[in-house]
Amino acid sequence: MTVRFEDIDKRYVGREHEVLALTGINLTIEEGEFVSLLGPSGCGKSTLLKILAGLLPASAGRVMINSTEISAPGPDRAVVFQDYALFPWMTVEGNVEFGLEARGIPAAERRQTSTELLALVGLSEFATRYPHHLSGGMKQRVAIARALAVAPEILLMDEPFGALDAQTRSLLQNEVLRIWELYKKTILFVTHAIDEAVFLSDRVVIMTARPGQIKEIITIDAQRPRDLTSPEMSAVLRQVRAVLADEINRAAALEQADLMAAS
């Protein structure tokens, strides 16, 4: 499946003024590609992901999957949220099976899928526990298993490791790569961490501060697993950092201006 953003604008209309969050976004993501959206906070990268998820409407332009325009969530897409969004009142396996339950899959079949996927993410023995017993990294593994359960073709990950410590984060990055290679999903990955984007992606889409636009797309051909300390990867990191630096400064200035205006 090929994803195409065509001339996407997103405006948030407030009571007093409207904010242009995204403008003129054109991007094609090929089937099986791992693409990261990288940018300063408030650049609209999560908004763009939610538009593809069908959770938010675009103000202008359209999103195409193959030759169909999308306007709502669909069975071809699943989302992994930053703060896991697990249901505390469902067991781990209940959470993993939720998407299948929504699709009316019989209980026995659901259980089979959740058992397989929990084994894949290494949480078999936690199947009947409740989420509040799990660490952040484990919760995000459950959320990934829940997304994989519905066999989506496109996996949307919205700063999934933003709340995790460095070690857990690195573990989960490797796990995502393993899953990606195993299942050949198309992945759109939102992050504000440069090394994360460079470590994972086929292409890193760097966005500008508000209004979010695509500033540059950097293609990384290096073999995986990547060693970010190698000369080759260091050069890529430097390149990405250079492109992003201006935007981060501009984002900080914008934020300051907002605070001044608000006070």
Next chain:
Amino acid sequence: MTKVHPTPTDVAAFPRPRARQSRDLVSRETLLGMSTIVGLLIIWELVYRFELMPPWAFPSPVAVVVALYELALNGVLLENTMASVGRQLSGVILAALFGIPVGLWMGASPTARAAFLPLARMIYPIPGLAWVPLAILWFGVGFTSTVFVIFFTGIWPIIFNTMAGVQTLSGQYTEVARVYLAPRWLYTWRILIPGTLPFTITGLRLTYGVGWRVIVGAEMISSIVGLGFLIDDARWQLRPDIMIAGMVTIALIGWITEVQFFDWLESKTIDRWGMKAGVN
């Protein structure tokens, strides 16, 4: 939004044990609680001994225990307690059956809120007892009118709390439901109802408390059986020991219900889900 969280007085009526940090602390807390009760009994007995109050109006603790024992033996206590408990349960269950769906609906639909919230806010502050005369006119003296009054005064806390529960439910759960294309019934059943349960249980607790507060008054005015009737009837016999025995019975039933039902309900649900401390 209406303030419907338990007010300090509502919560303080039946304090629940906090998370058990250590055995030591729990036994210390229990000990303190027991000491206060024993202290009160001692002061009570002293007031009686030194005749600080006229003895015909102020019985000793022992007299109350004796009265309780006698009322238990001759079946009067059981008969009146069963009558009150029956009305109380009917009223509270009706209030829950009606109030929870209405609360879910008003929480989920801005239109429903706009339509019904102003009316609900106007009726809510009317004291339960104010409905009693009207209830007698409509339903006569006895079961139906009492249940009606409990229902009509008890339904508001559960509606308001359930509604608040829906409104504070994380929008992310809704997003997850949308992403996985959950149909409406599944969303209601698997997300809305369990997700609002911390609030719903608080509402139920309040409704239950309101029920007892109303029932005794209603039975004093409009009944020939029930704990309220027992207490009021003791006035004509100049039997303050029976009055207090009736009050003690209500206190015990309230305490048992808190521990045996509401705490149990929480331990099976929101405690187990880790949702008790903060509402996610």
